[in-house]
Amino acid sequence: MSTSWAQDQMTTISGEVRDTARAPIDLATIVLLNAADSSYIRSVFSNEQGAYTIPAVKGGRYLLATSLIGYRKDYHPITVNASSQHLRVATITLVPEMNALKEVAVTATLPSVERKDGALVVNVANSALAAGNTALDILQRSPGVAVDKDGNISLMGRQGVTVMIDGKQTYLSAEQLANMLKSMDGNNVQSIELNTNPSAKYDAAGTAGIINIKLKKNELEGTNGTLSLSAGYGKSHKSNSSLQVNHKVGKINLFGNYSYVNNAFNNDLELYRIIGQGQSAKVFDQLANFKNKRSSSNVRAGIDYQSSKRNTISALFSGFFLKGNDHSTSNNKISDLNSPIDSTLTTLNNGKNRYHNLSFNVNNTFTIDTSGRKLVVEADISTFEDHTNSNYTNYFYLANGDYLRDPEYILNDMPSEIHIQTVKADYTHPLTSKSKIEAGAKYSSVKSDNDMGFFDQINGHWEDNTQRSNHFIYTERVSAAYAIYSQTVHKTEIKAGLRLEHTYSDGNSVTLNQRNKRDYFSFFPNVSLNQQLSEKNNIGISYSRRINRPNYGNLNPFLYYVDPYSYQQGNPFLDPSYTNSYELNYTLLKKYTLTAGYQKTKDMVGEMMYQNDETNVAYVTNENIASEQVYFVNVNLPLAVGKVWSSNTNINAMHLGYKADLPTDPIDFGQFGLQANSNHTFAITPSFRLETTFQYQSPLRWSIYRIGSYWSLDMGVNKSFMDKKLQLKLAVSDIFNTRPNKVTTDYANLNIRVHNTWESRVARFTLTYNFGNQKLKVKQRDLDSDEKSRVGK
Template identity: 25%
Template sequence: MVALLLLPFTLFAQQGNPAGMITGRVSDSLSHKPLDFITVTALAETGNPLASTYTNTDGVYTLTLKYNGPVRLVYSFIGYAKTEVTVQLNANQQTLQVKEIHLAPNLKNLDEVKIMAARKLLVQKPGMLIYNAGNDASNKGGTAADVLRKAPVLSVDARGNVTMRGSSNIKILVDGKYSGQMARSPADALNMMPADVIQSVEVITTPSAKYDAEGAAGVINIITKKGGKKLSGALEAAASNWEQVLNPRLAVANKKWNINANAHLHRLRMKSESDYQRNNIDNGTINSVLNQYIVRDNVAPHGSASVTVDYAADSLNQLSFGVTSWFGNWPDNSRLNSRVTQPDGTILEQYNQAVFSRGKYLGADFNIGYIHKFKKPGQELNLLAQISPSRDNSNYQSGQTSLADALLYKELNNSLTKNRELTFQADYFQPIGNSNKYTLESGAKIISRKVSNNYEVFGSTDADPNVLQPIAGRTNLFNYKQDVVAGYLILKFNLPGNWYAETGARVEGTFLKGEFQSGSEPFSRNFANIVPTATISKKISDAQTLNLSYTKRLTRPYIWDLNPNVNASDPKNITTGNPTLQPEIAHQGELSYSIAFNSGLSFNPAVFWKQTNNSIEDITVVGADGISVTSKQNLAANRQFGLNLSATIPLTSKWGLNTNTNVTRLDFKSTALQIISNGWGAEFNINTTYKLPHALSLQAFGSYNTRTITLQGYQTRNYYYSFAAKKEITSQKITLTLATVNPFTKAVKQTAVVRSSSFYSSSLNREYNQAIKLTVGWEFGKLFKQTESKKIENDDVKGQKKG
């Protein structure tokens, strides 16, 4: 296969150098990212057309023409101002290199429709949709979770847990790099990132071979804002009945240096209630009933800080360095009333329980990168390295009491997790032949992870419930090592008739080792995966594009899924890891269409299909003792297909609307458990903004999810809505935003049902997030502009779903 991929390279390298060749590169003036599908037209002095082409995915174009004299080059694309330059092509000059062209967003109607005319909110590219969050004024004062609620294809619940087309197996990157904070807990990390630092969100539904194969549903890449002027910055403060936030930002830049720093301090209160009932079944007959009422009310102080430094030694060489740290305490205190009865209501067991927990964590990502651009447009070498140390110190102490407050049982679970991750990556981009219509991308990557979890559990006895004794069977030291070696190769073709195609493959070798200090036997597993990807795209016109993509994905379990430390804070419903867990593999394809007009109107429909084998699912079993145990297992497969539609609609010059719709059919099948579960689900959201005089605007957002099918049951509907008013004091560069979340709903209710032949459980959950929030933002210096520096992209491990 590699030989076949390299064959075009051999053939094109043998081609001659045609006369009259004009080549160059086009990029966005704000993001400095290369722009693909830009139409480039060559005109004679008289205005007669000589030749026409469009840029490839690296922003590179090549025109071949037989002409001697001045040539007018016109660059055009929907949403950007038309740009024209004049060059001189001489008869004895075979190749003319044009200076890089920076296209500016179309600001024609900036005063009336700033958001829609400055830059489209939604942009479609092969295999991905881009949500330009920096152009959505309604994001002021929110978090990254609020931003992702408005991004296409995604769904975010009240706690910040993200799913893509119904799956939570997503890899979330920040500026294209692995984030230890996201890997630890995506929901927590998203609630720690302020919305105001986010420039755009790339929702990559069919990642190419360049990306790590991990992330069965896809990849989310959050692009943050960078400074582009000598000195700029911002200070944002927000307060509500549930949270208090402070977000400072500072950027300093000159011709060679670009330094950006930001911090986030956040105090978040979370409250929820649950009514849980489980019928335990034996041979089709209910033999006992468990009823629980659980209240959680926690305050989580946390924060993060990051500094990035980019140094351009010259036009061909760039160095970058970055450090991001995060810290905080994410407790999970609860009060529980538990009662076990016979079917006729006779009480068998009854107690109250209080759980006091601590979730302290500290971590950092240190990365360094080097980019070398060759004189030939599109030829580039990237070298990247990153180290990510972190520690997570968590524990819980539970106490069971009788209804008369007599102590029955105490338990203490201490857990210390230390993680160290090293990553080295190299990527090379080589245009093939002299026409630059073909590009070869290749790269290699090494990831080394070492994780240890030292856990010890103490419990009391019936004889003396006040004295804690070590529980040897639940105390251990778990060491886990995971090494990944990968390489990839991609060929990109810019074909006649505005066709584009790319094909590639990634080979990954994974080496796992796990050992325990005592008890369980050590384990090791080695496996290799070949991950093919392919995309074909047709640019029908400047406004219309059609894409067809295929990719193979896998999901590796991480220590959170493997760790056998039992969480028995609820002794009737315990959870544990599974050291024998295997990776899951998914095949997925997508057909998408995009149409956009100068008015700002755009539609992005897509149909998709995904087949997941050996899928990792939460499995709950109930023993004869009436205790349920939940862990992840490879006992099922699932098939998914559906439609998603994203649209931006300018209703008037002052009123705009954007909406996302996902409709999905999900089929689960487990031969081992004898389960077949299937059904349709849908997700809708709508976001609208209306501009009033005197720099005042109103915004409304709402999302609604229908019933969601799971392997062992389903979750009922849930919804989220908000309203906001924003006032800009332009002379002082101050923005005031008053927002309300779920103003007519004290608590959002959702029921989760889990069932098997031995039990039927139903949990009615109420999330309290009714809020009113005031945000004050002040900016100094010029408005933030987006620059780009290469970072590590470790998107290959499954993050822990928390929040």
């Protein structure tokens, strides 16, 4: 910025913007730039009379850059006298340009991946590869993201991720979140933001960082919308359809979305276990096939009302309704080691799932004055209801096919309810043009009620198995407050924040008469330094402390039945784990980024497996098993060759290490790993586009498990018609069917191999039609509002 600024006087700049017919222009953007290097200082909008005012400007030479879609951009040089309190600028006249809309449509194309405000942003809107996919499909194809067979999401190789939708925490278990994302139409997703080191403004939960899924929201003037129809097939059918409608007139913006998803999934599992050693070793060789169907409806409706020029009130209602059917067949061949089969266990499961979520959100954004002071208050109420039941039939056969014993009939009935209330306030207060304070508070309350019934059929009647049934109620209340101070000194931006969270939790097993309460305070500092080395290069360093509170599903002590030889069990005695995270990032030419990081977690919550060699029963639970150390280097390389080929390649190299002094067998494991994601777009003609995505993950070690490598190639084409109002998209995911999940472990007395193959190769055809007014009229707000809403800002 100009070095000739006076130190004792601020000047107000005002003027008018008109067209060639001398009519005032509303909502033109006026950007104040430093004349020396064109660096951004601040921006305002013209009002209905075409007038604008830029307050508190120091003396110096500037440019006023004035723009509005449909007009040529105007640059107007001005000089501000340090001794003057007011400067009236001559009227700015914008000249209409007939081709402006066409030019904006070309130049406004976002890169597939970009780094903004410390977050890696994946722009998926309008992508042929996103069309027809679910939100979970899109998420697991994002750089550094992996989703295992149980729905657990990891970021940069680490679990413990907080997943948010439009900046709101979901508070769901891994399975419930996976069900929701599987049933969410990917056509409604605008972008996915990945942040491994968010600021103190955001919840401290999530030791691996935050993933924020941003949904589309239309802001065009008038009435408009988008209709999308998609059909696909792999081993079973897939179909998605969605309708988005928006009506914006004057101070009121009404919007509504409805989507329907009807998908079937196939999954094959091979599990091989060797139990014991030597001549007494037993072999369990299991083959299972899962056929699942999910149909869901998702509705969102809301209103934005600009009650004054400085105040906007927003209300949003959303509902999610899912019905599912699960069918599985498992054949478990049992024998001595290197011997013929002596018996077989066949397990049939027929299950039903009914799930719905209702939520209501109200938000008030008040811009206190033109200096940038702002107060945002928000409240959210959500309810989730999940009713799952499973009927298991176990058949026990001898090697010759005769019955070993009578069949076993089991019923699991698992209703659960979750009630969530949150309220928060965020305040921004600029101190000078180069410094500001942000502060806020949040209160959240989560109550989960799970009443699991386990029934055995005896003599034709269902009888409650009191040893396995369990009623568990979990309550968690978190009160938080934060403050962030940021200051720019020359070309160095300094940001320091502190978040304080008080947590109260109560895990009450009504059946076992067992209660586990926790009440604790935690401090979460956050510091970052960013140095601008030159106009296009900068370097930064940051530190943050985060927490991973045990999920209520992991705390529930009930037994989740799989078959007579395997089950899952919760652990009500899990403690929270804490992570200290350090990052160094470098940006070259404003687009190439290099990030190096180190994270250390104490009392990491991880999955453990135990096996009884006498009963042949294995079970999985979660424990505070180890300390975890992660080193990683992430490189993001966007590339454009002419106007035809553009690409983005993201490479993440890491080392995951785990140590624990367990009484049975100590853990001291570590391994280097590599993840790569490369997206390529070929604009063959203005209306025809080809897209490809290549993914690779090397072998990894996660706690006691070894995870195998995989690679995949996706490809899609996009053809537009009718001035891009109509788009046809054809895409095939995992063309070569190379995304199996391979897991092995030889820890302690475990000798297990798992090979899981799900339906990843799917062809999809999607039709998208944009109707109504498509002419953009920018919403009156400060230009930085979108960036400030991103994760990590």
